[in-house]
Amino acid sequence: MPRVAIIATAVVAAVVLAVVLSRPDNGGTGASDGGTSTSSGEVFLQPAADTGPDAFTESTVEEKSSASPISPSGATESAPQNAVRGVKGDAPGLYGGTRNVASCDVEKQIKYFEDAPDKQRAFASVARIQPSEVPSYLRSLTPVQLRMDTRVTNHGYKDGAPTSYQAVLEARTAVLVDDRGVPRVRCACGNPLSPPVAQQSAPKTTGDAWPGYKASNVVMVTPAPEPVDEFVMCEPDGEWFERQKGDTGKKDHKTQKPDEPSPSASVTTPTAPSDPTSSRPPTSEPPTSDTDTTGPTTNEPPSADTQEPPPDGNTGSDTGGGATEQPPAS
DSSP: OOHHHHHHHHHHHHHHHHHHHHSTTTTSOSTTSSSOOTTTTEEEEEOTTOOOSSOSSOOOBOTTOOOOOOOOEEOOSOOOTTOEEEEETTOTTSEEOBTTBOSBOHHHHHHHHHTOHHHHHHHHHHHTSOGGGHHHHHHHSEEEEESSOEEEEEOOEETTEEBOEEEEEOTTOEEEEOTTSOEEEETTTTEEEEOOOOOSSOOEEEEOOOTTOOGGGOEEEEOOSSOOSEEEEEOTTSOEEEEETTOOSTTOEEOOOOSSOSOEEEEEOOOOTTOOOOOBOTTSOOOOTTSOOSSOOTTOOOOTTSOOOOOSSSBOOOOOOOOBOOOOOO
């Protein structure tokens, strides 16, 4: 064989090996960890105070903030087993907390990422922003607490890459939401969140169920039709207040009890992976050519075959392709 051909063959072999070894899932499916799996239709139950598997950061939850859990109203019609109740992100009473107290310490979250640039890059790849934009992105979100058990796609950090799995977050969980009211960060672990993935059948739950958990009361947050300027929230004592988007509680002010204090839900099904549309947080610009796009988009949870799913009905964007389908440890 000519010398040039031998060298070319060696180069090709080296490139192929490098690609395989550099895959976030180490060339596998990520389904061997023994936890939940999107493809198997399993959903991991995560209590509010539980850090959970593959945390991006330490907890930034503010213990002085609390919320009172409620059950969604409406959605009494029959529905497929894989459907969940949908509540719009601007619904009064969807979120709660303590007036003038942020549920999460956003500046501490930013500091954690500044001290861990690899994790910051992985987080940015999920959010589809530049790593340098992570601080401003986090400051654009609003700290609140869930008042209903909420279905999401949770993105962890393992072996230097983002992972993903389906989860139900317990009411009282502290999260950061975007300006359409969609949860984007779980404060107990710093993990980015995105909307849930459609299941072909009733999902099997794993993890520790909390007192009062009922699958029929789980909701998914659908984007508000318009950007939210102020979230109408409820305190544990039943008082109502408004929190401006992106504010940490310093500008909270009391407000009247809404006519419908319990958010109404409608039967819905998470967006199916075959839907051609897609979405991204309205607060972010599309990534530029030097953006790390090896991970999934913020608004696009992974599907059963680890492809990013479609959208939550906001603005459009392309899907990133590097998140590993890594279920949490059992």
